[in-house]
Amino acid sequence: MKVAVVGGGIGGLTAALRLVEGGHEVHVLDAGARPGGVIGTSEVDGFRREHAANGFLTGAEDGAAALCAELGVGVVEAAPAAKTRWIYLRGRLHALPSGPGSFARTQLLSWRGKLRLLGEPLHRARDVASAGDESLWDFAVRRLGPEAAHALVAPMATGVFAADARELSLAAGFPKLAALDARGGLVRGMLAGMFGGGNRRARSRLATPAGGMIAMIDALAVRLGERVRRGVSVRHVVPEAGGVSIVGDDAARTRYDAAVLAVPGSAAARLLAGARPELARGVGDVYYAPVAIAFLGFRARDVSADLGGFGFLVAAGEAPRVLGCVFESTLWPERAPADHVLVRLIYGGARDPGAAALDDAALLAQAGADLAKVLGVRAAPVHASTVRWAHGIAQYPVGHAERVAGWEREAHAARLVLAGSAYHGVAVNDCIADARRVARQVAAWR
Ligand SMILES: Cc1cc2nc3c(=O)[nH]c(=O)nc-3n(C[C@H](O)[C@H](O)[C@H](O)COP(=O)(O)OP(=O)(O)OC[C@H]3O[C@@H](n4cnc5c(N)ncnc54)[C@H](O)[C@@H]3O)c2cc1C
Structure with a gap:
């Protein structure tokens, strides 16, 4: 044909x-x-900027890792630090728990919130196929409780879709969660992913093609x-x-x-x-939520903050306007010149579309202020640039x-x-x- x-x-x-x-x-x-x-890679001032997707998880069946192998494109795994993810909540950063000990210690959730989350198997399972779709937010409140919905699940909607969890479809946006929900094994499944259970070899790693x-x-x-x-x-x-x-x-x-x-x-x-x-x-x-990216590059010696980790997501209602920030050069050091660091801050999305419309000067000033608030970085960047998508990420x-x-x-x-x-x-x-x-x-x- x-x-x-x-x-x-x-x-x-x-x-x-x-x-x-x-x-x-x-x-x-x-x-x-x-x-x-929307996918593109550019080098400016020696910093490598990814204009949209900056990587992928290798565990997906028939996904980007398999395609790269098929095309003979080498891939580079992100540094092991990528496993640490941060959430900005109640005015400070909290590491996403990575094991039972850190779950017990985390201040992302109160004791009441933790018990509610662990009590998930006691709460009603629901099958989208028979009961119909619902929002990611409603699902999270029903199964995990309002605290976990706000502190853990809604930031995930921002991280993947730049979406508002209250508007986002569970069935279309997170079909695997919907399937776990229907089987009633949500916490078991989530804990296995979060705490590294299951088949370690099959576990996904973050990677990107060599060359971007x-x-x-x-x-x-x-x-x-x-x-x-x-x-x-x-x-x-x-x-x-x-x-x-x-x-x-x-x-x-x-x-x-x-x-x-x-x-x-x-x-x-x-x-x-x-x-x-x-x-x-x-x-x-x-609807495609608008997204604006601010790239800020610094001399490493000017940044005393710990950039260990993937980056951070900001929970709704917090003071910083940024949705999230990726520590690009921690994940892939080649994205910044030697002795420099690069961060990528994401603005706009369904939560705050107006931020994506700020002009360059205002957006970069906001990015500087947000980095100062979250990480205490007050140095002048040696590189500052933006990439904008008026129609950024499709919303379901x-x-x-x-x-x-x-x-x-x-x-x-x-x-x-x-x-x-x-x-x-x-x-x-x-x-x-x-x-x-x-x-x-x-x-x-x-
Ligand atoms: C800022 C940002 C960050 C992202 N981060 C990630 C991430 O970290 N990980 C991840 O997996 N995904 C991420 N994504 C999502 C992912 O990059 C996109 O969903 C995906 O690349 C979209 O691909 P597409 O082929 O559907 O559409 P597009 O990339 O939008 O391509 C559509 C094409 O259609 C062409 N076109 C439009 N109109 C016409 C016409 N009339 N005639 C001919 N051609 C036309 C355009 O020129 C364009 O090339 C991100 C997206 C954005 C915007």
């Missing part, structure tokens, strides 16, 4: 790879000057070769009997046997508005999975497949794994 893949982010490129493997003739049409979508995330994109582009067409902005997608016409910016129509729409929901809505207005309205409703509201299933039925009837981060997971691991579903769907039309 001749298949158009509209959108050359990680979702579109991996879908194209799987389609080529399936023997199809594939064109990837991407509006950007280079493929990769862009190395994985570049290798995909090389593998796909001339099938990837840059600077091609698709204007309309028009389903027709037994196929799909793609209309480009120059109004030229090209007929394909099927098309994969691997663009953000708002872009898919524009492509479909003429031919499939109802589907267009649906996918156009997927309660009921998302069900709505996606409806859109997919409508798309299927029009020989279209919806792909990318708007539907089945925002993490790069999810977008990569989802490419096999896309290829299966296309193969079904053969």
Whole structure:
């Protein structure tokens, strides 16, 4: 079959790879000057900046680690310090407990909160399949108690989705938690992950391609070769009997046997508005929380604070405006020149979209103030820069999975497949794994 893949982010490129493997003739049409979508890596003042995803967990089945191995891209594991994660709560940092001893000692939760969390097996299990979806927040309060919801679970929603846990779908955002919940083994499962139980070898590690995330994109582009067409902005997608016409910016129509729409929901809505207005309205409703990143680089000797760990997340309602901060050069020392450190502070998200709209000077001033408050860092940075995404990370509201299933039925009837981060997971691991579903769907039309 001749298949158009509209959108050359990680979702579109991996879908194209799987389609080529399936023997199809594939064109990837991407509006950007280079493929990769939001993923990008740049070197400024000797600091390596990741523009979106900065790494991935290696344990995911069919995820980025497997793709890198397949493409011959070397990966670098994060320093062991990555295991330590911090949460800013009640005006100070607390290490996320990593064992029974630190759980007993942590001040993230009161004794009452700890007992409530450990009493989880006594609380009602709930199966999304029969009882319907709920928010991550409602789920956490029901199973773990309000303290754990605020101190542990809501920051996780910020860390992964830059989301507000009260709005985020459990079923679509955290399907593994939903499955554990249905089986009633939530605390057992969480403790196994948190305290290092289970099969140690199978445990995930944080890693990134040597050369940065862009190395994985570049290798995909090389593998796909001339099938990837840059600077091609698709204007309309028009389903027709037994196929799909793609209309480009120059109004030229090209007929394909099927098309994969691997663009953000708002872009898919524009492509479909003429031919499939109802589907267009649906996918156009997927909200992307805006995100702004502030990168600050310092001389190591000017920073007396302990940057040991992955970084910190800030619980809702605390004074710092930053959602979270990643200690980039602790994880991967090559991200800063020798004797320097680099941190990446994330602003905006569904919790505080206004912060992503601050101008550069205001954002960098806020980043400096937040670092001073949380870590006591008051030195002048030797590097300060920003990367912004007005449409940053797709948000999955309660009921998302069900709505996606409806859109997919409508798309299927029009020989279209919806792909990318708007539907089945925002993490790069999810977008990569989802490419096999896309290829299966296309193969079904053969
Ligand atoms: C700040 C930030 C931090 C993140 N951190 C992490 C992380 O640490 N770990 C993790 O796993 N994930 C992270 N993510 C999420 C992850 O990077 C994204 O979800 C994923 O890369 C999105 O890929 P995609 O292919 O769905 O879409 P995109 O990357 O948005 O690609 C869509 C493509 O469609 C193209 N396009 C749009 N309209 C048209 C058109 N009309 N015609 C042709 N082409 C078009 C665009 O040019 C673009 O290339 C982060 C995201 C952000 C923004």
